[in-house]
Amino acid sequence: MVAGEGTEHTGNNLEDQGWxxxxxxxxxxxxxxxxxxxxxxxxxxxxSEMRRLDICGPGGRRSLVLRSFVKPFYVRHAEGLLTREAAILRLLGSTDVPAARLVAVDPTAQYCDHPSLLMSLLPGTVRLGDEGADRRAELLARQLLRIHRLPVTAEARPRTYQAWTSPERVNPPEDTERPELWQRAVDVIRREPPDYRACFLHRDFHPGNVLFTGDGDGLRISGVVDWVETSWGPADLDVAHCSTALALLHGVSTGMQFADLYVAAGGTLAEDHASHLYWRLLDALAFAPDAEKVAVPWREVGRANLTPTLLTRRLEGYLQALFARYA
Incomplete structure (x- = not known):
C-alpha cells in the first residue's frame, strides 16, 4: 500500500458513497x-481504500486516516489483517518507530459499512522519484534495521512470515526471451526454506510505505505505514522486499545496493549466499510477471513511466544480477 501522497477531495459527506x-x-x-x-x-x-478525515472543534483541528477494506478478497481476510495491524500499532506506540497512533478498529464491520481502522495522520509524503533515491535508500536501510531490532516478548510476537509465492504459482512473462532465467529462479525456491535467526518484520517495507519530510541534509523519515502484514521471520526477507521494490522503481543497481546499505548500517544477513539468494528470489518472483500490483499505486502518485514492459525488463535484470552475485 502507498499512503500519504496525493488526495482527492470528496467533501464532508461519507453517506452519499454508502459510508x-x-x-x-x-x-x-x-x-x-x-x-x-x-x-x-x-x-x-x-x-484498501484510504481517506483523510479533517476534524475541527473547540480545541482546534486535527486529521485522522480511515483505512477500509472494500474488495471482496480483502474483506474476507479483514478480521485477521486489521486485528493484527491494531495490535502492532499499540505495540509500536511505546517505541521510536514513527508509526500512526491507533484510534479505533472495527475488523468485522460490526458498526461500519466495511471493515475499518482509524488512526492518526502522520506527517510527510511518499517520495518515489529517481532524484534523491540513493539518499532515501540509506535512510530506509537504517529505519528497517531499527524495526528489526525492536524487542518483542514471546506473547507479543506477530505470526510467522508467510511466503507470497511458490514454485507452482510463479507466473513468468508470456513473451519473455529468457525462459531459462525464470526456470532457474523457480528451481532455487523449490528447496525447503533455509534456517534463519528470526526477528520482528514489517513484511511490506518499501518506499511506498514510508513517509519523508525535508530535503537535502534535512531529509528525514517521518512515518512508516501499512503494518497489516507484520511477521516474525528472517531479516533477509524484509531486505529482499525493499530491494525488489527499489530495483523496479529506480533500476537494478539501486535494488542490488540495498542489502549492502543494510549491512553497513549494522544489520546482519545470512552468511551463506545460497540462503540469502533463496529469500531474495522468493520475494522477487512474487512480483512476476510485470509487478502490476505495485505499479498501479506507484503510477497513481506520479510514476507514469513504470509501464508493464519496463517493470518486466527491470525484474528480469534484477534476477540476473542476483544470480551473478550470489549463485
Whole structure:
C-alpha cells in the first residue's frame, strides 16, 4: 500500500458513497463538540481504500486516516489483517518507530459499512522519484534495521512470515526471451526454506510505505505505514522486499545496493549466499510477471513511466544480477 501522497477531495459527506454507518462510527469516537469538516481520498492504495478525515472543534483541528477494506478478497481476510495491524500499532506506540497512533478498529464491520481502522495522520509524503533515491535508500536501510531490532516478548510476537509465492504459482512473462532465467529462479525456491535467526518484520517495507519530510541534509523519515502484514521471520526477507521494490522503481543497481546499505548500517544477513539468494528470489518472483500490483499505486502518485514492459525488463535484470552475485 502507498499512503500519504496525493488526495482527492470528496467533501464532508461519507453517506452519499454508502459510508453512512462508518461516519457514525467515527463520530461516536469524537469529542462532543468535534465534527468532520472534510473528507479526502488518499491515492495510491491497492488493498484498501484510504481517506483523510479533517476534524475541527473547540480545541482546534486535527486529521485522522480511515483505512477500509472494500474488495471482496480483502474483506474476507479483514478480521485477521486489521486485528493484527491494531495490535502492532499499540505495540509500536511505546517505541521510536514513527508509526500512526491507533484510534479505533472495527475488523468485522460490526458498526461500519466495511471493515475499518482509524488512526492518526502522520506527517510527510511518499517520495518515489529517481532524484534523491540513493539518499532515501540509506535512510530506509537504517529505519528497517531499527524495526528489526525492536524487542518483542514471546506473547507479543506477530505470526510467522508467510511466503507470497511458490514454485507452482510463479507466473513468468508470456513473451519473455529468457525462459531459462525464470526456470532457474523457480528451481532455487523449490528447496525447503533455509534456517534463519528470526526477528520482528514489517513484511511490506518499501518506499511506498514510508513517509519523508525535508530535503537535502534535512531529509528525514517521518512515518512508516501499512503494518497489516507484520511477521516474525528472517531479516533477509524484509531486505529482499525493499530491494525488489527499489530495483523496479529506480533500476537494478539501486535494488542490488540495498542489502549492502543494510549491512553497513549494522544489520546482519545470512552468511551463506545460497540462503540469502533463496529469500531474495522468493520475494522477487512474487512480483512476476510485470509487478502490476505495485505499479498501479506507484503510477497513481506520479510514476507514469513504470509501464508493464519496463517493470518486466527491470525484474528480469534484477534476477540476473542476483544470480551473478550470489549463485
Amino acid at each position: 453512512g454507518a462508518t461516519r457514525a462510527w467515527v463520530e461516536k469516537g469524537l469529542t462532543e463538540a468535534e465534527r468532520i469538516e472534510n473528507v479526502s481520498r488518499l491515492r495510491g492504495g491497492w488493498t
